[in-house]
Amino acid sequence: MxxxxxxxxxxxxxxxxxxxxxxxxxxxxxxxxxxxxxxxxxxxxxxxxxxxxxxxxxxxxxxxxxxxxxxxxxxxxxxxxxxxxxxxxxxxxxxxxxxxxxLDSAHGGINDLLCELWNLHDVAPLDISFQEELVKLVVFVPEAHAEKVRLALGKAGAGFIGNYSHCSFVSEGIGHFLPLEGTHPFIGKIGKIAAVKEIKVETILPLKIKDRVIKAMLKAHPYEEPAYEIYPLKTNADITGLGRIGELPEETSFVDFAAAVKASLPANNVRIVKVNDKKIKKVALCSGAGAEFIDKAKMMGADVYITGDVKYHEAQRAQDLGINLIDGGHFGTExxxxxxxxxxxxxxxxxxxxxxxxxxxxxxxxxxxxxx
Ligand SMILES: [Zn+2]
Structure with a gap:
């Protein structure tokens, strides 16, 4: 339990x-x-x-x-x-x-599961609703404690780049400080300028976990007043959102693709809006009720859009835009x-x-x- x-x-x-x-x-x-x-x-x-x-x-x-x-x-x-x-x-x-x-938008969530079902590759979000903000953390640590601090940062979630964790860069230098009256310095003496060999540890982290990471860093750091800096980054970070757009391994006819979609879903039937005889290669999709993204799917160059809960006028919209549509049902797609x-x-x-x-x-x- x-x-x-x-x-x-x-x-x-x-x-x-x-x-x-x-x-x-x-x-x-x-x-x-x-x-x-x-x-x-x-x-x-x-x-x-x-x-x-x-x-x-x-x-x-x-x-x-x-x-x-x-x-x-x-x-x-x-x-x-x-x-x-x-x-x-x-x-x-x-x-x-x-x-x-x-769960719709998450990596490995419903929409990614549908992409797997239909063997789509080069998949991207159809409607980006989330872009992670990254920050850089720089902290100065005495040499003997550098590993402890780096491990604590990694454990708290800092230093994730793709499928690599605990990423950081370290460089050496000399830190100087003067402990004033009332301090309890880990190194050095009150009233005397200290010069200490320190390691500069640099790592990145999502802004949303900043507090957790700082807390872990402070806990692992031996200094009374650790010196650290945080910078906003413009590095491309994790992007996700509702729906997906990707490509089939091979071009196929719309009717064959619709049949494959039907066979892959727990659906008694799928409804289709066939607007042309073009071969299907680029596929856009949104699980559940996603008719609001028909225009977006067309704009992104999809040959077909798959979703559920499509209404009469939304089907007409697909006809007007010239994009094939498959309604796999709300239940069927989720x-x-x-x-x-x-x-x-x-x-x-x-x-x-x-x-x-x-x-x-x-x-x-x-x-x-x-x-x-
Ligand atoms: Zn739903």
Whole structure:
């Protein structure tokens, strides 16, 4: 068993909250970070079937994609669906956590999963909503403590460049200082100028973890008043956002590609808007309801745009713009993440020796059916 906070921290790494759209409501929606977790169920939606399953399976935490509580609640009526579920969840001490648009945008999230399904390469975000700000940290350390400080910086998350961690540059020099009355210098004597061989350690870090990194650096540093500097950087940092655009390994006909999309998704049917006979190479996509990006997909040069929940006039818009469209359904384009997220958490549980069980909602079905 582990605390709910441990899972919340793991989810923060998988789908950082900072990636969520402004209007969204991800995070822990019911329960407490300090409650004990033995078993988790992952799902797309928190509905009565999922809550019943969580109760019978003795789960303490539900992780869903769609936030169970989205709009502000002014009353909890237990005779109505949402209030009834809240009552059941509280009675059974089941916490609820959501990762929504942050999981859409995250690296390895829903949209990247769709790109994998369709073998896209040279993938980029369709609509950039997040660009990480980087800063440079320079700190001066006496030689004997340089390694300790460098390791502390790396452990706190500084020095990540691509798939390399603990990156830093060091150079040697002489530091000078005069300890004044009332100080407790680690090196040197009060009232006497000291000249000490020091190491200058330079590293980079995302602005958002600055406080954590500084705290770790100060803890590892032997000086009473360590000298350090922080600079803003213009280096290209991590970029992500909603949707993706990438290329197929080979050109294909629109109808063949649409058939492949249908076969890869948990969808009874896909609806298509075929506007031309051009071969498909460049593919844009957005999981869930992404019709708002039809224009963007066209502007970015996509031959086809795949999303869900497309309305009549939006389909006409695709015709007017001259871009082929595939509506794979809201459920169809999002449900694949449920199993993938379950597998990812399972791996983390094994790596960290968390004594928990993880299951996922295997019985979820698209509410829409098709009459043939
Ligand atoms: Zn959705």
């Amino acid at each position: 582990i605390k709910c906070q441990v899972i919340m921290d793991a989810m923060e790494k998988i789908a950082p909250r900072i990636l969520a759209e402004e209007w969204d409501n991800p995070g822990l929606l019911l329960g407490s970070p300090s409650q004990t977790i033995n078993k988790i169920i992952i799902c797309l939606d928190v509905n009565s079937q999922v809550v019943e399953k969580a109760i019978t399976e003795k789960c303490d935490l539900i992780i869903s994609h769609h936030p169970f509580i989205f709009h502000a609640i002014k009353k909890i009526r237990t005779d109505l669906p949402q209030g009834h579920l809240i009552q059941k969840l509280l009675q059974n001490n089941i916490a609820v956590f959501a990762a929504h648009t942050n 449900y694949p993440i449920v199993r993938a997220l379950s597998a990812e958490l399972q791996t983390l549980a094994q790596e960290n020796d968390w004594q928990i069980k993880i299951i996922y909602d295997q019985n979820a079905r698209d509410p829409f059916e098709t009459l043939q």
